[in-house]
Amino acid sequence: MGYKQLSFLLFILFALASCTYTLKVKDGDMAVDRKQYSVAEKLLKKEYDKEKSRVAKGQKAFLLGKTYQALNESDKSMQWFQTAYDNGYGVDALKELAYAQKRAEQYKEAMMTFKDLGLEIGSPYEYRREMAACQIALGWKEINQQQQEYQVTPLDFNSNRADYAPTLFKNNQLVFTSDRTGSTGDDEYKWTGNDFSDLYVVDLNSESVSNFDMVINTPDNEGTVTFSSDYQEMYFTRCYGGKKEDSYCKIMKSEFSSGAWGVPQALDLFEEGDINYGHPSLSSDGQYLYFSCNHPDGWGGYDIYVCKRLPSGEWSVPELMGRSINTIGDEKFPFIDKDTLYFSSDFHPGMGGLDIFRTFKLNNGSWGPAFNLKPPINSGGDDFSYTIDYSAPKKDPKVIHSGYFSSTRLEGLGGDDIYKYEKRSIPPPPPPPVAENIPPVEEQYKLILEGYVLEKIYESENDPNSRVLGRKPLPASQVVITFRGTQDTIQLGEDGFFTMELDEESDYQFIASKEEYLTNQEFFTTKGIGRNPDMKVQTFEVEIVLDKIFFDKEIELENIYYDFDESFIRDDAKPTLDELAKNLELNPDIRIQLGSHTDCRGRDNYNLELSQRRAQSAVDYLIQAGIDPNRLLAKGYGEGAPAVECICSRCSEEQHQENRRTTFKIIE
Secondary structure (H helix, E strand, O other), X not given: OOOOOOOOOOHHHXXXXXXXXXXOOOOHHHHHXXXXXXXXXXXXXXXXXXXXXXXXXXXXXXHHHHHHHHOOOHHHHHHHHHHHHHOOOOHHHHHHHHHHHHHOOOHHHHHHHHHHHHHHHOOHHHHHHHHHHHHHHHHHHOOOHHHOOEEEEEOOOOOOOOEEEEXXXXXXXXXXXXXXXXXXXXXXXXXXXXXXXEEEEEEOOOOOEEXXXXXXXXXXXXXXXXXXXXXXXXXXXXXXXXXXXXXXXEEEEEXXXXXXXXXXXXXXXXXXXXXXXXXXEEOOOOOEEEEEEOOOOOOOOOEEEEEEEOOOOOEOOOEEOOOOOOOOOOEEEEEEEOOEEEEEEOOOOOOOOOEEEEEEEOOOOOEOOOEEOOOOOOOOOOEEEEEEEOOOXXXXXXXXXXXXXXXXXXXXXXXXXXXXXXXXXXXOOOOOOOOOOOOOOOOOXXXXXXXXXXXXXXXXXXXOOOOEEEEEEOOOXXXXXXXXXXXXXXXXXXXXXXXXXXOOOOEEEEEEEOOOEOOEEEEEEOOOEOOEOOEOEEEEEXXXXXXXXXXXXXXXXXXXXXXXXXXXXXXXXHHHHHHHHHHHHHOOOOOEEEEEEOOOOOOHHHHHHHHHHHHHHXXXXXXXXXXXXXXXXXXXXXXXXXXXXXXXXXOOHHHHHHHOEEEEEEOO
């Protein structure tokens, strides 16, 4: 999961790790960098014991905390994060400790740590949501067992490895994903020290487990499968190894014909490069395919999309699902059950990592608010891959239906385990007393937006290239709100906060500004947010972050790379330059310099000329995007102003990469 074994949540990390697992590591730092956590554990312990200085011990302790976090050993990870903090590692160790405490369901301790963390970075605002979520989770855990809607039991076929993503199969069988011993491929996956993941099938009568199909399983990672209702068609995730540009996860399709599954083919009609796709879920009528991916045009992180089967049998262009489902966090593992969608999220208010939520389609075709399934379905760990088995026998008349899900909760056997649940009918709470002679008040549906204007907290206050520790409210800013052709301007107070009631089915633009800061904008839409009779008032949030203006100071642009000895703008650089173009449009009074730096290899004059061409290419791209050429200046620095000072013949490849960079600075 997010910090655990092979749950296909950090797709690209797993795929990249599969490229490098055969390389011999030299120390614990390198093992962590290459995601070889089972190797890192032993190396880092020895290195920690040998270190003499407090600073070095803090660094090794932090890496041990990250290692045990990835190996799903919560107690050890918390111990080492605390040790790292005690040895002066700083706010990163405190932050990891707080989240580890939350995942371990130590909610009171987590609230105190989040509070200390906010005070240490100078912004109690930054972790207010986490503190509120911990308080809510405490309340959910205190619900009387007799009032709980679900009863949960682990399944006996779980191993001490990762077992997850159960899916119903014919003849009372489940297909699931596992990295247990015996998976396809000869090599150990050194993230966990286990095998690579494959699809397995378990007979629920005998609980015997076998490899699903040798045509489907390969030396790559396979998982998270969905079947058509007649079991003649299947879709699943495959994460590839190999070269970096190929190391992404795709949705594969296979058809059952003549008694065998066909060779899987990637659904490449709508899959773009550099994007991870996974967790397919097919509707019972076979007409809709839901999945998750990390497309840059989404709401943030991984989002859930849906596409419709066309008359030709192909799939339509995917449609991003609405704000009642997707957030700036990760939404994954969708499961569609008629008009109800179950999915997992780490941003909707929850108990720890991923929680399982449900939403349902309203009469107008939109989706209602996400409802947390609460404990015992959800826990401090990652809870995901919810599925329903309507065919299961009901031995108790109170059972509505049963099914399965996956979890990394602490009491499990392996990193991920599969659980069976029974959803039971519980008596409704008694109605509140009605005062005599007072007519009932008819409640109105409301959509409330809470907005915040924020600024970044830099590790070094006057260095915009230093690490961002968090955000804090920006006082006395202005927000211009545009919707339905009208504009409204509001002045904010010291708390940087505003609230407003929204119209249904409307788009909103928010432009925030303040002197000495760059103007920025955010958007919000109420389209697709339907009325929910169980939640007449729905509250949403928007954050607008303003960057302080640092005149004549170079700021590095991330993800601007060039091919060797070339100066043209690569496709992976365009999103960063597009974002810069938007900022320039919002701030028409500023003028900037685009700078390019090379590493120290090559002749001085050649590097100077190459860097000038690269800087000019970035300027030309912005001009084509509509920016006035008079506002742009190209400057090539060659190798004359390195970010990292090192003797050229002894510079590491990482140091060379840091020195090859593109920057901008505001010159007036």
